[in-house]
Amino acid sequence: MRLAEVVATSAVVASTRSRKAKVAALAQALARAEPDEIETVTAYLSGALRQRRVGVGWRSLMELPEPAGSPSLGVAEVHDRLEEISRFTGAGSQAARSAAVAELFGRATAEEQSWLRGAITGELRQGASDALVQDAVAAAAGVTVAQVRRAAMFAGATLPVAVAALSGGAAALAEFRLQVGRPVLPMLASSAPDLDGAWEKLGGGRAPLAVDHKLDGIRIQAHKDGDRVLLVTRSLEDITDRLPDVVAVVRALPAERVVLDGEALALGPDGRPRPFQETASLTSTGATAAAAVPRPGAITPYFFDLLLRDDADLLDAPASERWRHLEELVPTAQRVPRLLTDDAEAARAFLAGAIAAGQEGVVVKSTDAPYAAGRRGSAWVKVKPVHTLDLVVLAVERGSGRRRGWLSNIHLGARDPETGGFVMLGKTFKGMTDEMLAWQTERFEELATERDDWVVHVRPEQVVEIAFDGIQRSTRYPGGVALRFARVLRYRDDKTAGEADTIDTVRSFLTAG
DNA sequence: GTTCGGATCTC
């Protein structure tokens, strides 16, 4: 198949908001793919490449060669070229990479160039990605969407499933099942503003619910097959070599085969969790580096679910049954603290205990739900305490895409009583309704002092109430601290900038946790 | 050898 066909399909998909029309266009293109191109075409229709990383980003694609007059690129050839580009390493690799990129783009038409750029940077914005392509695979192969999704959950990816569906139909899809050593997409949680909200979402405690500590580390899925251990992250990246401590724990479990879900984090000498930054740092340096450098604490795993034990596939079993196996197999010290209760009061106390222990919050779980891999199901509801501050807007960035024409991303400052000025702490674009965007665009145009292509600086007069999850140490911002997951709650016209929170108040969150 | 920018991963 020619790349031009994919590009034309992408244009059709982007031009309509109707999901049915998007799926129909994607299915038509899929049906035209040659058997040996199905993986590439499926990936490209979802706007993704098959390479996990190419080593080329938006910056390298700012300047492109003259586009070709007519299309000539084939889909398979593009994939081969990108594979070569992704493999360059060592001195001179950047030059070789950029020469190869120029060569590839020089053979693309203007439309193909812009599609390629979008696919490489992940900013195609055609309003369809994996989920709609799965629908299209089902339509093109004459199978149900549920069959495709189920297979994709076991495969941890859509591409092999597309190949199976289009070449072998429903029978081929039925071959996919949970296997040790083959990562599945992790189940995700929805969220609630507080414990009562979570309680209500899960039926108000008519049946007992589980309340798990929510640990602030990185998600790990552990596979054990005899002595062999595989650890993957939430995005299914293999991190086995970076977590030798966790590998040892998993290898020692008294089962031949096991698949576990959990969280790994760094502990201090006092047994309390270290800040997330430390966990991230320790898990991203390799095993040798970590062993060579004195560490304040090892990376410790805490498991909260068990998907497979020896020959029992427990994905569809009720949570209570999975947890029973988990408790039999994994020592308490390596399990996430959990309370089973039908009493909201007890659950609130458990949440308070989690916070006091330095954890992030809790996840409330139904005891009878199956493990819904890859879905943000309603069977798990997370609750994290929210902090708020009244900050001052220092500047605004121009929006793009859907927010083009609006002033969107605001720069946030805290008051500095010593200088009488303001210290920047971060930015946010979250929590703004279209109505707020319209209002703030007008407001900040009024307050504008200087403007460039991207940023409009404003007089520091507008106070905004910001919600956030916590404070991190920062080398980027002058105050030495930054907000984690800041979002706008509301603009405050009842407060002046002189009444905004101070940088000292912000810093006090660092020690208070 | 040190510093800086880009890419890619975590949350």
Place this chain on the structure above:
DNA sequence: ATCGTAG
């Protein structure tokens, strides 16, 4: 990661 919008 969070959040708002649209289907």
Place this chain on the structure above:
DNA sequence: CTACGATGAGATCCGAAC
């Protein structure tokens, strides 16, 4: 209820420039 899109901070790794 689900999927999508617009974007946040920090850390490391690698290569290039100084």
